[in-house]
Amino acid sequence: MGYDFSTQAIHAGYDRKGNADASSVPIYASAAFDLEDSGRGQALAAGVEPGFEYSRVANPTVDALERRIAALEGGIGAVAVSSGMAAVSFALMCAGEGGGRIIAPTNLYGASVDALGDFLPQFGIHADFVHDINDLAEVESLIGPDTRAIFAETVANPSTAITDIEPLAALAHRHGIALIVDNTVPTPYLLRPIEFGADIVVHSTTKGITGHGNAIGGIIVDAGRFDWTNGRFAQFTRPEQVIADLDGNRRSFAGAFGEQAFIKRIRIKYLRTFGAVQSPFNAYLSLIGLETLPERVSRQVATATLIAERLTHTPHVVKVNYSGLGDTPQYALAAKYFPRGVGQILSFLVDGDRENVRRILDGTKLFSYVPNIGDARSLIVDPVNITHREVPTDYRIAAGVTDNLIRLSIGLEDAGDLIADLEQAIAGAY
Known part of the structure; x- marks a missing residue:
């Protein structure tokens, strides 16, 4: 059955029976987890069996936070990271990887402007800035063969300007590009951007989600609807050693994970490689904040x-x-x-x-x-x-x-x- 938002904010994504019947999500302060036997260890490493092996990739406390926020946002999955800027950077890099361009407004949070305008270009990812993200003609005029995504804040900081998500998503999808939005200011309680067509939602959980100024964190949520195999995103269709099957055959993220290709690439390539890991303690504080x-x-x-x-x-x-x-x-x-x-x-x-x-x-x-x-x-x-x-x-x-x-x-x-x-x-x- 479908539960109300308030109920999901307390219960979603957590199985008491699987956690010694603890009513509150336990803090799993463990760097690694017992693989039990060589067969299960190989299956976990290959990503063909769910479970936990190393907290740089996944941790049970963090997993509960990811599942809860994915449920609250209406996504198919989420990856929690160490800060909101890690979430923004990972999402933009994952979409723009290999020389893509991102369209974004100039009224973003300062660090996001710096990332797009000055830092990410050093990695071959460039931005095309617009003055008004709701001016569809201005946005469309910048869409080219290398454009991968449109990025915007649902409510801009500090102007509180609102992004008109629905027509922006329709425009993006007509051109085969993704809409990535930062939903930090409203939180999913005030707005669920996926319901209006957003493909990827990011948050600084430091802010309203945790709500007490005591834990830095970020999260990326995947709607699971975008076609990453449409020709603009080679990173999702090329075979990769990191997700080879048990026989050593290389697989692509789209081939191995289907609708979860983006969020799996975030976890397996970006979180695992760059290591901007959400700590179990911070995840616990965010879960407590979510309840209220x-x-x-x-x-x-x-x-x-x-x-x-x-x-x-x-x-x-x-x-x-x-x-x-x-x-x-x-x-x-x-x-x-x-x-x-x-x-x-x-x-x-x-x-x-x-x-x-x-x-x-x-x-x-x-x-x-x-x-x-x-x-x-x-x-x-x-x-x-x-x-x-x-x-x-x-x-x-x-x-x-x-x-x-x-x-x-x-x-x-x-x-x-x-x-x-x-x-x-x-x-x-x-």
Whole structure:
């Protein structure tokens, strides 16, 4: 039977009977696992039998997290990694491997812009940036024979701009390219991109999924619907020694794993080779965070909406960026994709200069000056100096990231207390 999201957030992907009837997922602090006998060991190594052999490839605690998030996102499988940027990098490299191009907007998180614009080109993977990911004509004009994927954030940070996933996915699929989305800001509680056509979903589980600012992690989820054998992706159809069968015959990822070709390549080539492994302890903390995800995010969205509305009437605030407000240009998209709200982050512009911004940041008492989002605590930061400092100036300005922009991540404190703290800090800064 199909269970509600809240039920799956607590129970999905875990078998108590297979874990000594432990009601909470155990932490398997083991580097390796007994192969039992030579035949089973060979089968495990060849990938023809499920199980655990070495925690660099798979671990039971991490496996429970992967299964749970795959269920919550509606995917066929997932691979957890050591950070959100590991998830982004692995997904883009796996799609672009061997000289592919990725289309992406300029308003991505700063490290993603740096990866696409400066670092991945050193590995032969190049980006074509667009100013508006929802401008389908602009996106389509950049699709060429080497294009492998479109990459976007479902809700951009810090502008909260919403990606119109459904028509973007349809465009991508008409050209035989994949749609990869970063769903970190909304979490699967607010949005399940696979339902609207996304092929690969990535998260920084550090943020809302874990929810308490205490464990770094990332995850890649595969919808299992994209045809990786359509001619654009040679890496999925060439035979590889690493997945040779028991007789030593080389197999291709598509031939060996079918609809799981992408997520299996992530695990067997990227996780196993580059080693950005999620620790069992961090996976455990993420699982604990998942159990309260609906309650936490619902509270944070309600408070973020109240704060955004209040800031629109606060002296010295000249603009508020929060797509959940009823008078924003993207309100129709918010209604379509985010009936539960767009998330806990928002940003606002103030008048004055850098000194005024510094006084606001230093003047808050409840907000912590922290470059994270999705925490149970409320956080404040100036993106131009912290989260987006490596983004080229013209990209930053186009995304609205200027010297006078302040970003908030709303936690679980009382809404009235947070509003009072912001108002006294803003008033004291002028």
